[in-house]
Amino acid sequence: MVTLILILVFGHYGSINQRREGKRIIKVGIIDGVSTDHIKFKIKKRSYISNTQEVDNHANVVWSVLTDGLEYKNIQCFEYSVITSDGVIDKRNLIKALDKAKIDHLNIINFSGGFYMDDLEIEQKVNGLVKSGVIFIAAAGNTPQGIADFPARMNNVISVGSKNSKGISNFSPIKKVDIFGKGEEVRYHGEIYKGTSFAAPYIANKIIAYSLNQDVSIRKAKKEIVDFANQQGKDKKD
Template structure:
């Protein structure tokens, strides 16, 4: 089976930015197999930068099966916020799939992460049925703050506001952590929390025709990303296709990590401005309640 990416490691000097990058090229066949990659990488050729200090991405989810062969050379630190221990197990498979979309390395299975050079923090806050307690999520966020992560990915949501959750997220944002959350699969109804919070980047889902997935939320939407028929890894090292704003959020997190990798000194505000300036406007002209500022991309 052919490799999914053609990659060449080179050196590049740019003031204020990191100098080491891999040049990634996508073929038409690659784009057909995994359309989402060519949607967020519209030029089919992209430089993925490797800063001296890798960008720290926290995935608060159902855990990650980090012992899988695909992750053997990846940097993953685990914490179970439910049981307060330093190992996790993902029986559900959701967290493992999210991690793969964000940072799976070069592989032969057509599942390539958007930002494989990141340092991942695997924080288990969801149980084996996909449910979760607010306090466990809050504990997970507080742990991430102590680890000084750069990005927190929340590929889940709640229908009701919660003061404790809101305060924990605001505390993270005050530390210049970028918090990104899925808008929710609400059949076109209102956005879930925490994506609904003003300072959280809310991501909804589109299909390969760049149309909003009818299952996705409307309302407080900041950006959209691929979230329909996305190939992901399962905990038993198989590949399946999935749908949902959870996976669109993972794509967006990968793009944000690439922006930070290219310019590690960028603050939260400048990253968001970059996202707005590079997004592809969809739907009504300008920001709207279905597509936000548009399709998140990395050029």
């Protein structure tokens, strides 16, 4: 099992490679709730839920973690709001968001949500995005020592569990998890948060940063990060 918190990140891919001031532009999207915080990044928003006034901080914290230390001139941000303030996700709204994300030609998607049961239609949509070159990262859920949620547990999705400075978080799944990131002691505006919801954008952030800093593709950065984490996990077992 992989247990390493990584400090690496991804770049750009294929025909959607763009440049601004000589630097690659990475198009990153979150499928989450509705953000309200004004970060330095301009966010193109599309909401599929009606209670947009009933907002908690979930999406705000995700954006805070995902964009930490990144330069706005290298990032284009997209937000697809499907998670209501009480944590409910309507499958139909998620499918609409996945369709729109494909039209927007993103490089990397963070989904800090999930389901207990598999869904064939959602699986097909996610597969289509990944096949087109998108890196899809999903929170593994908060089932202690259990199996990752869907779609995180899909083979071509990066499933992210949570760990702290001492090891795997006591609320994190361990089965069908590809990598563990910081999901505890996440600070935002004086409050402290925890969950794999925030471990996932932590990994997304490291992938993006590595891609830009090393000037490698998103896919190459992802492969190097996951392979390195797997090797570290193997070394700890040996």
